[in-house]
Amino acid sequence: MALKRVMVLTGGGDCPGLNAVIRGIVKRASQTTDWEVVGCVESFNGVLREPTEIIELDEKRVEGLQIQGGTILGTTNKGGPFAWPVRQPDGSWTTVDRSDEMLRKLSYIGVDAVINIGGDGSQRISLGLYEKGLNIVGVPKTIDNDLSMTDYTFGFQTAVQICTDAIDKLVTTAASHNRVFILEVMGRDAGWIALHSAIAGGADVCLIPEIPYDIDRVKEKIAQRYDKRRGYCIIVVAEGAKPRGGSVTGAVSDEVGYQHIKLGGVGEQLAADLKAAGVEHDIRYTILGHLQRGGTPIAFDRVLASEFGVRAMEFVMDGRFGQMVAYHHPDIVGIPLAEAVRTQNLVSPDSRLVHTAKGLGIAFGD
Numbered sequence: 440m441a442l443k444r445v446m447v448l449t450g451g452g453d454c455p456g457l458n459a460v461i462r463g464i465v466k467r468a469s470q471t472t473d474w475e476v477v478g479c480v481e482s483f484n485g486v487l488r489e490p491t492e493i494i495e496l497d498e499k500r501v502e503g504l505q506i507q508g509g510t511i512l513g514t515t516n517k518g519g520p521f522a523w524p525v526r527q528p529d530g531s532w533t534t535v536d537r538s539d540e541m542l543r544k545l546s547y548i549g550v551d552a553v554i555n556i557g558g559d560g561s562q563r564i565s566l567g568l569y570e571k572g573l574n575i576v577g578v579p580k581t582i583d584n585d586l587s588m589t590d591y592t593f594g595f596q597t598a599v600q601i602c603t604d605a606i607d608k609l610v611t612t613a614a615s616h617n618r619v620f621i622l623e624v625m626g627r628d629a630g631w632i633a634l635h636s637a638i639a640g641g642a643d644v645c646l647i648p649e650i651p652y653d654i655d656r657v658k659e660k661i662a663q664r665y666d667k668r669r670g671y672c673i674i675v676v677a678e679g680a681k682p683r684g685g686s687v688t689g690a691v692s693d694e695v696g697y698q699h700i701k702l703g704g705v706g707e708q709l710a711a712d713l714k715a716a717g718v719e720h721d722i723r724y725t726i727l728g729h730l731q732r733g734g735t736p737i738a739f740d741r742v743l744a745s746e747f748g749v750r751a752m753e754f755v756m757d758g759r760f761g762q763m764v765a766y767h768h769p770d771i772v773g774i775p776l777a778e779a780v781r782t783q784n785l786v787s788p789d790s791r792l793v794h795t796a797k798g799l800g801i802a803f804g805d
Contacts, residue, residue, distance in 0.1 A: 443474050451581070452514070455508045455594050458505065478512045491544070523535050542568070542573060552576070557578075562579065565776050585784050595740075617671055633675045661718055678703055703728075
């Protein structure tokens with residue numbers, strides 16, 4: 440009997456733990472004689488391109504992969520089967536729906552099932568393809584931790600650790616020079632990275648998208664941290680944070696196929712606004728950027744990613760398609776894709792964690 444073929448792919452932004460998922464899938468599949476695993480390069484692009492870019496994934500190929508950051512399959516957050524970028528004769532770009540063509544190609548190359556590892560956008564693609572008849576299972580991935588139907592996404596804890604390490608380093612230089620230091624972190628619309636790292640690192644101010652801030656309240660907190668000219672202040676600001684009545688700091692991307700507002704620069708803007716509001720202390724800002732996505736995943740993310748990979752392969756083996764694996768402590772469960780992408784996981788201003796932060800004296804500018 441011919442082997443069935445499952446295709447694995449990674450979409451959206453990269454994050455620590457992707458390779459551990461791939462390894463978990465392959466290791467679990469190797470324990471059955473029914474399935475073989477192949478990888479699609481750069482999300483679904485490997486199928487949509489000519490010639491196709493599909494690679495064989497066996498135990499030898501994934502040996503020791505759990506410690507490696509990034510993804511051996513490559514990834515992209517541009518385009519996709521429902522919105523493939525096409526250049527028009529006048530040089531401008533448009534998008535076309537190639538999903539039906541892609542499904543035909545998958546059938547032609549003998550793919551019986553797909554495991555799509557990705558965040559909110561990737562799982563919306565999973566849902567659309569499932570509704571078109573594709574046997575697909577989703578695996579949640581994002582450093583932002585903004586998928587509502589899983590307790591955590593892998594990559595998040597590693598990003599928080601990187602941000603916390605940065606705060607630890609900024610504290611010593613801020614104290615030495617009596618400075619205000621602003622650390623800008625990722626998260627898009629969700630403040631989870633900023634909130635967790637602010638608590639772990641002992642920050643004085645935490646500005647997140649879910650709680651618009653008043654610049655005067657931030658100024659007041661800074662003043663409390665100084666005895667005349669002596670003192671320092673650490674501010675953690677999420678890239679999607681915004682002042683009351685204001686908007687996020689970012690710009691429309693000129694990258695072909697990229698559909699999000701390109702966030703960034705809120706740290707610099709906050710520094711300028713604080714100066715304009717009358718803060719006289721020396722203010723510096725640091726933007727961690729993609730450092731938060733790179734490097735070796737911490738143990739928590741390796742374990743969670745491995746659990747997701749093994750369970751996703753078992754869903755394929757059991758024919759449980761149209762679902763996303765999710766972490767509901769202590770179990771790895773299945774959530775219908777339609778439910779998995781219905782709402783974002785955002786920080787509630789009334790949450791226990793915000794209450795804890797305020798109990799520690801952390802100000803949110805509200």
